[in-house]
Amino acid sequence: MPARSTAAGCRTRCAPSNRASSTNARSSENRSSSYAPQPSPRQGHSAIDARRRTDVRGYEGRPVTVVGGANSAGQAALSLAARGATVDLVVRGHDLAARMSSYLTDRIQAHSRIRVHTGSTVSELAGGDTLTSVVVERPGERPQRLASRALFCFVGADPVSGWLTGVAKAEDGFVLTDVGLPAGSALPYQTSAPRVFAVGDLRSGSTKRVATAVGDGASAVSSVHAALAGD
Numbered sequence: 001m002p003a004r005s006t007a008a009g010c011r012t013r014c015a016p017s018n019r020a021s022s023t024n025a026r027s028s029e030n031r032s033s034s035y036a037p038q039p040s041p042r043q044g045h046s047a048i049d050a051r052r053r054t055d056v057r058g059y060e061g062r063p064v065t066v067v068g069g070a071n072s073a074g075q076a077a078l079s080l081a082a083r084g085a086t087v088d089l090v091v092r093g094h095d096l097a098a099r100m101s102s103y104l105t106d107r108i109q110a111h112s113r114i115r116v117h118t119g120s121t122v123s124e125l126a127g128g129d130t131l132t133s134v135v136v137e138r139p140g141e142r143p144q145r146l147a148s149r150a151l152f153c154f155v156g157a158d159p160v161s162g163w164l165t166g167v168a169k170a171e172d173g174f175v176l177t178d179v180g181l182p183a184g185s186a187l188p189y190q191t192s193a194p195r196v197f198a199v200g201d202l203r204s205g206s207t208k209r210v211a212t213a214v215g216d217g218a219s220a221v222s223s224v225h226a227a228l229a230g231d
């Protein structure tokens with residue numbers, strides 16, 4: 001079941017507005033930005049799904065900015081650097097290893113084309129038709145303007161659950177199932193609506209991983225059989 005990535009690339013079509021936003025934002029779509037990516041017809045909003053390999057192509061020899069401190073940001077930084085981009089990785093936390101696996105942090109810290117800015121946020125984006133620079137701020141220090149041709153945000157994910165009405169959801173929009181429901185449920189993966197099951201990223205509390213989504217789906221089949229047998 002779907003959850004929408006907020007991995008956003010301000011890669012190609014960036015429409016200037018008045019003032020930049022901080023990348024403290026959890027989602028790129030609900031904060032104003034100097035460079036707002038155009039809505040994607042496929043996804044119906046401004047985020048570009050950075051899992052697609054093509055999203056990181058075309059930056060050979062160019063400076064780019066990656067925002068985020070978890071594995072997705074680390075993978076993107078390495079992927080861009082491997083394709084010849086010079087990467088500024090902006091991390092709000094003070095310790096890169098706090099939320100990123102060591103297999104990534106080790107490679108990032110050793111990579112000559114990746115600069116890491118911990119304890120920092122992006123406060124401004126600037127340019128003409130396309131992005132040319134970003135301002136990175138760290139409390140107590142002078143803001144730094146960095147050349148940048150693209151900004152990739154990996155700062156969280158919003159569930160695409162607006163269409164799914166009539167089931168209980170957590171405050172953040174992820175769908176509650178079985179023991180997560182206030183009243184509980186006899187069947188694993190069952191939502192508050194009879195015969196409606198939720199699996200994968202959309203399920204509240206799930207580990208957002210491929211293996212979890214696949215396992216959820218396989219396991220939910222038993223619940224579906226049990227629900228049908230109970231009729």
Ligand SMILES: Cc1cc2nc3c(=O)[nH]c(=O)nc-3n(C[C@H](O)[C@H](O)[C@H](O)COP(=O)(O)OP(=O)(O)OC[C@H]3O[C@@H](n4cnc5c(N)ncnc54)[C@H](O)[C@@H]3O)c2cc1C
Nearest residue numbers: 001002003005050051072199200201202208209210211213
């Ligand atoms: C940048 C990035 C890197 C990642 N790296 C890893 C990694 O290295 N290892 C790992 O294990 N996991 C990784 N993940 C997480 C992994 O991609 C997800 O956990 C997994 O894809 C979840 O699967 P899913 O089926 O629940 O959701 P999704 O893969 O999001 O699939 C949901 C599908 O539902 C479709 N959909 C949306 N709305 C509707 C609708 N109304 N009707 C019908 N279909 C709809 C969507 O188009 C989509 O195809 C990464 C995620 C991101 C964003």
